[in-house]
Amino acid sequence: MPNFIDRRLNPKDKSLGNRQRFLRRARDELKRAINDRVRSGKIETADQDQIIPIPRKGIGEPTFQRAPHTGRREEVLPGNKTFGTGDRIPRPAAGGGKGSDPSSSGDGEDDFQFVLSREEVLDLFFEDLELPDLVKHNLKEVVTFRPRRAGYTMSGNPTSISVGRTMFNSFGRRIALRRPKQAEIDDLAAELKKLEGERRPSAATLQRIMVLREDLATLARRRKLIPYIDPIDIRFNRFEPQPVPNANAVMFCLMDVSGSMGEREKDLAKRFFVLLHLFLKRRYEKTDIVFIRHTHEASEVDEDTFFYSTQSGGTVVSTALEEMLRVIRERYPSKDWNIYAAQASDGDNIPNDSERCVSILDKTLMRLCQYYAYVEIIDERESEMFRHADNGTSLWNAYREVGAEWPNFAMTRIAKPSDIYPVFHELFAKAPAPAKRG
Amino acid sequence: MENRAKSSQLLFTSSDWNFDDLSRAYEAIKEIAVDELRLDFYPNQIEVISSEQMLDAYSSIGMPLMYQHWSFGKHFVHESNLYRKGRMGLAYELVINSNPCITYLMEENTMALQTLVIAHASFGHNHFFKNNYLFQQWTDAGAILAYMEFAKSYIARCEERYGPAAVEAVLDAAHSLMPQAVFRYRRRPRLSVEREQARIRERLEHEERTFSDLWRTLPQAPEAEAPRGVETDMSERQSAIEYPEENLLYFLEKYSPVLKSWQREILRIVRVIAQYFYPQRQTKVMNEGCATFTHYTIMNRLFDKGQISEGTMLEVLQNHSNVVFQPSFDDPRYGGLNPYTLGFNMMRDIQRICTEPTAEDRDWFPDFAGNGDWCGTLLDAWATHRDESFIRQFLSPALIRDMRLFSLQEEASDPYYEVTAIHDERGYERVRSRLADNYDVGVTQPDIQAVDADLKGDRKLRIKHTVHHGTTLQEDTRNETLRYIQRLWGHEVSMVGIDGTTDKTLYEVSTKDLGEKT
Numbered sequence: 001m002p003n004f005i006d007r008r009l010n011p012k013d014k015s016l017g018n019r020q021r022f023l024r025r026a027r028d029e030l031k032r033a034i035n036d037r038v039r040s041g042k043i044e045t046a047d048q049d050q051i052i053p054i055p056r057k058g059i060g061e062p063t064f065q066r067a068p069h070t071g072r073r074e075e076v077l078p079g080n081k082t083f084g085t086g087d088r089i090p091r092p093a094a095g096g097g098k099g100s101d102p103s104s105s106g107d108g109e110d111d112f113q114f115v116l117s118r119e120e121v122l123d124l125f126f127e128d129l130e131l132p133d134l135v136k137h138n139l140k141e142v143v144t145f146r147p148r149r150a151g152y153t154m155s156g157n158p159t160s161i162s163v164g165r166t167m168f169n170s171f172g173r174r175i176a177l178r179r180p181k182q183a184e185i186d187d188l189a190a191e192l193k194k195l196e197g198e199r200r201p202s203a204a205t206l207q208r209i210m211v212l213r214e215d216l217a218t219l220a221r222r223r224k225l226i227p228y229i230d231p232i233d234i235r236f237n238r239f240e241p242q243p244v245p246n247a248n249a250v251m252f253c254l255m256d257v258s259g260s261m262g263e264r265e266k267d268l269a270k271r272f273f274v275l276l277h278l279f280l281k282r283r284y285e286k287t288d289i290v291f292i293r294h295t296h297e298a299s300e301v302d303e304d305t306f307f308y309s310t311q312s313g314g315t316v317v318s319t320a321l322e323e324m325l326r327v328i329r330e331r332y333p334s335k336d337w338n339i340y341a342a343q344a345s346d347g348d349n350i351p352n353d354s355e356r357c358v359s360i361l362d363k364t365l366m367r368l369c370q371y372y373a374y375v376e377i378i379d380e381r382e383s384e385m386f387r388h389a390d391n392g393t394s395l396w397n398a399y400r401e402v403g404a405e406w407p408n409f410a411m412t413r414i415a416k417p418s419d420i421y422p423v424f425h426e427l428f429a430k431a432p433a434p435a436k437r438g
Numbered sequence: 439m440e441n442r443a444k445s446s447q448l449l450f451t452s453s454d455w456n457f458d459d460l461s462r463a464y465e466a467i468k469e470i471a472v473d474e475l476r477l478d479f480y481p482n483q484i485e486v487i488s489s490e491q492m493l494d495a496y497s498s499i500g501m502p503l504m505y506q507h508w509s510f511g512k513h514f515v516h517e518s519n520l521y522r523k524g525r526m527g528l529a530y531e532l533v534i535n536s537n538p539c540i541t542y543l544m545e546e547n548t549m550a551l552q553t554l555v556i557a558h559a560s561f562g563h564n565h566f567f568k569n570n571y572l573f574q575q576w577t578d579a580g581a582i583l584a585y586m587e588f589a590k591s592y593i594a595r596c597e598e599r600y601g602p603a604a605v606e607a608v609l610d611a612a613h614s615l616m617p618q619a620v621f622r623y624r625r626r627p628r629l630s631v632e633r634e635q636a637r638i639r640e641r642l643e644h645e646e647r648t649f650s651d652l653w654r655t656l657p658q659a660p661e662a663e664a665p666r667g668v669e670t671d672m673s674e675r676q677s678a679i680e681y682p683e684e685n686l687l688y689f690l691e692k693y694s695p696v697l698k699s700w701q702r703e704i705l706r707i708v709r710v711i712a713q714y715f716y717p718q719r720q721t722k723v724m725n726e727g728c729a730t731f732t733h734y735t736i737m738n739r740l741f742d743k744g745q746i747s748e749g750t751m752l753e754v755l756q757n758h759s760n761v762v763f764q765p766s767f768d769d770p771r772y773g774g775l776n777p778y779t780l781g782f783n784m785m786r787d788i789q790r791i792c793t794e795p796t797a798e799d800r801d802w803f804p805d806f807a808g809n810g811d812w813c814g815t816l817l818d819a820w821a822t823h824r825d826e827s828f829i830r831q832f833l834s835p836a837l838i839r840d841m842r843l844f845s846l847q848e849e850a851s852d853p854y855y856e857v858t859a860i861h862d863e864r865g866y867e868r869v870r871s872r873l874a875d876n877y878d879v880g881v882t883q884p885d886i887q888a889v890d891a892d893l894k895g896d897r898k899l900r901i902k903h904t905v906h907h908g909t910t911l912q913e914d915t916r917n918e919t920l921r922y923i924q925r926l927w928g929h930e931v932s933m934v935g936i937d938g939t940t941d942k943t944l945y946e947v948s949t950k951d952l953g954e955k956t
Contacts, residue, residue: 002464002482002560003538004457007491008545014494015514021602022511061509062614062918064884064903064911071908072849076873078775079766080844080860088854089846 026059145241156236170233179226180219188216249338249370250288251276252327254320256345257293259312265377268414269344272375275420276342290327294320296350300327317349317395318356325364334368341365342373347393354398361399366406374399374411447744455549460484463553464560470739471561475732476813479564480539480579484556487542493518495532495542499715502534503586505593505707507609530757533559535567535718537579550750554757557736562729569821570724572717582714589707592638596700608701611922612687612708618886619687619712622879638703682887682902686923687712689888695897696928705926720879723825727781731816734758734782764841780841784828787837788815798835825877833873835866845872850908884911885938897929906938910945917952924949 083089152165192212195205253273255261261269291306292298295313298320324341332339349357366372376396396411403409414420449466450459464484471477487495497514498504530551532542541559543552567573597605612619683689690697691705718725737758741751764779765771791799792812799807806815819828844860845868859865859872875881890900901923903911916933924931932948 002461002484004460005483005485006457007485007487007542010487010491014491015497015510017506018497018508018511019514020511021506021508021606022515025508059508059512060915060918061610062915062922063617064886064919065915066882066884067910067912069848070850070910071905072847073907073909074845074847074858074872074875076775076843076845076869076876077767078764078841078843079768079772080842081766081768083844083857083860085857085860085862085865087857089857090854091852 147239148242150240152235153238160237165235170229252341254343258295258315298323321360338370344375347376349395376413380415453548477565480537482560483538505590531555531559533563539564550753558729558733562732566728614922616712619709620716684887690926720824723777723781726778730782731785830874833870899931901933903935
């Protein structure tokens with residue numbers, strides 16, 4: 001008799017530890033792949049599920065292996081049909097290799113693919129940017145509230161009275177305090193009437209009438225004292241505010257694309273915009289992005305043009321602000337939209353225009369915007385020189401005035417990718433607390 | 439009346455299995471296996487598992503207990519991807535060379551399939567494990583499960599003490615040397631898990647008992663003495679080395695100047711596992727052939743005795759023919775010779791030669807053709823051969839014709855392949871001997887040996903690769919592997935490729951020139 005054992009109920013995930021180890025091992029590769037992807041991909045897709053193929057490097061298991069097609073070897077194959085001894089078969093072209101070589105079986109591992117959820121993508125992406133957990137937590141939050149039924153309360157406004165609940169309470173109270181019923185009174189009244197109607201009432205009847213009258217009076221008094229509905233019976237429907245994603249947001253991306261902005265500057269700007277976009281997308285049901293680029297004149301463009309086309313010319317920053325103002329007036333009334341703006345520039349501007357920018361911001365734009373971030377992209381070598389906020393380009397100096405006046409205006413310099421994070425830290429610290437808003 | 443008598447003999451009628459049916463089928467199979475096939479096997483332990491668990495078992499190279507390593511996770515992901523996409527079916531069973539012999543059955547199998555699998559694994563493979571000389575010589579079926587238990591907990595303990603990253607570094611390197619971690623000629627020392635465990639435990643406990651944090655605070659006065667200790671240690675080791683050594687992992691374990699004792703122990707564990715699987719690598723055709731032949735014979739006997747129905751037999755045959763399906767070399771499905779087919783065909787052929795030989799068979803196999811005792815002939819072959827010698831002795835011209843085998847030579851310098859032998863009078867010998875060569879691990883594995891290490895001098899380790907027939911190594915994996923060896927050796931490692939016939943140096947590579955891992 002063999003020993004039969006039913007193992008089906010044993011815990012299943014025996015290899016869970018191994019899989020986690022594998023993921024940890026592959027993590028660096030994944031991170032690199034995601035960063036590449038975000039840099040090269042469209043902004044909008046940055047926080048969708050991603051299928052990431054990972055190359056074998058880092059997860060390979062090398063051993064000493066015979067190189068295919070070297071030296072002399074003789075193999076035995078089945079299914080000969082027409083060959084005779086001494087026949088020669090031309091070597092197949094390199095592209096159409098036979099693939100029957102055992103050592104090429106490792107190729108199958110090339111298609112190792114991970115499907116990462118957007119949470120995982122964001123985690124990996126933020127990790128690279130050194131966002132603290134606190135910030136990640138905020139990102140995941142939602143902002144506006146909608147009332148939701150949540151039991152009953154003793155107080156409230158008359159429109160939310162819960163009739164059913166109120167009657168339920170009053171009924172219980174009436175039974176408990178033995179409030180006389182209408183039928184009871186009617187019975188007594190009928191009997192009284194009948195007795196009173198007798199022509200020649202006996203002494204007993206008169207006695208009975210007296211009792212009945214007294215009883216009726218008592219009952220009437222009780223009914224008066226114990227009301228049908230007492231204020232303590234009344235219940236109101238209770239509503240709790242439930243967080244729901246806020247409605248509409250629009251982000252304006254303003255970028256200087258004049259000749260001085262190179263690939264590096266654009267890459268940094270793009271990373272910045274990706275993050276800002278993610279933030280908005282998580283807070284609001286719908287985020288519109290408006291791309292505005294400018295040289296000496298500004299225009300609204302699509303994403304591809306925004307990042308990849310080169311256009312050169314002088315730099316007049318105020319044109320971008322005016323363009324933004326125009327778009328807001330046309331399509332995004334500020335009472336319906338949360339308006340965010342991010343401006344990236346290398347800080348160059350023609351003389352006298354910076355003052356104009358300040359006045360546009362001061363007079364109109366800052367009143368309309370929820371938040372305005374100015375990011376100046378500088379050379380890494382300059383970052384030392386510009387460490388103090390006092391020194392800077394003409395635009396920087398001009399914007400400092402705006403920053404002093406408006407709490408929802410932030411300005412920072414970025415020299416390398418890891419600098420982007422402080423900007424967001426500021427954003428979260430300064431933005432109205434993610435509690436109730438309207 | 440006759441019908442009823444027949445149906446009452448059936449072992450089972452439903453296609454769903456249950457434990458009663460299983461044990462009835464088991465007993466019936468055992469009767470045939472013992473009385474008619476004269477099989478001799480370890481006691482059986484049959485375990486039913488789900489497909490998820492089967493994938494788990496797959497990824498840990500088929501062992502029920504295994505230490506944790508990312509590469510097993512990688513295989514799991516890979517295989518479950520294939521499985522989910524439907525590109526790979528799972529094996530119906532998995533069998534472990536242990537005493538008692540553990541067979542895993544998948545719960546999804548039908549009753550017919552379970553019967554087939556029990557005959558295949560619990561009797562076919564089991565008999566082979568117990569009786570083949572390689573398994574007897576190299577593996578210790580009684581001790582392996584306990585040893586794996588020890589290995590698993592030892593490595594888990596190391597991870598706790600030294601951190602998973604440090605353990606992983608050693609395991610990565612050790613795994614890459616697994617093919618070079620077997621003794622091919624020397625008898626391996628007998629495993630005694632209890633002794634092993636006691637030894638390790640004692641050492642650890644001693645370390646823990648004598649550990650005192652105070653020592654760390656002592657001034658480093660006896661500095662001058664320490665190197666002398668190391669020096670004598672090294673010269674002792676140096677004189678103990680025997681060259682050449684082809685078991686690289688053993689060599690590193692014993693003589694590496696940098697490894698700590700727990701790291702040596704891990705190398706030892708990996709080495710023991712590699713050695714345990716060494717016979718399986720050499721007997722794939724025979725092992726599978728033996729199991730397939732066993733299930734085929736037993737199922738047919740069950741059917742003849744009226745113990746299984748026509749429907750069951752049909753299902754069995756369908757599965758059987760899937761298992762032994764051999765596409766031709768020009769078929770897109772072709773992926774090498776199917777060991778099941780080759781083994782099964784050869785054993786059926788031996789059966790035929792024993793019972794109804796032709797003149798040709800009498801000519802080629804005078805010692806057993808027509809002896810009538812196919813069972814005894816097979817039992818003897820199973821016990822005393824490995825793939826290479828089995829093919830060299832038993833592959834008959836009739837089977838070469840049947841499978842239309844031909845041998846094809848590839849010379850790197852020629853723009854063509856040449857057909858060197860086909861299934862004709864001139865070709866039989868050559869086809870047979872080339873096929874045997876292809877199953878000889880001595881020929882298929884690269885010949886790599888540690889030849890020199892100067893422990894007292896620059897500590898450079900020299901490895902020699904003897905190149906046969908001009909077949910070199912793939913450069914990228916070779917360099918990666920050398921880096922791993924350097925990790926274990928701690929100093930420069932160089933490898934030289936020498937042509938086996940001309941003694942010419944074909945290449946020379948050193949970890950010094952490889953640079954850091956990119």
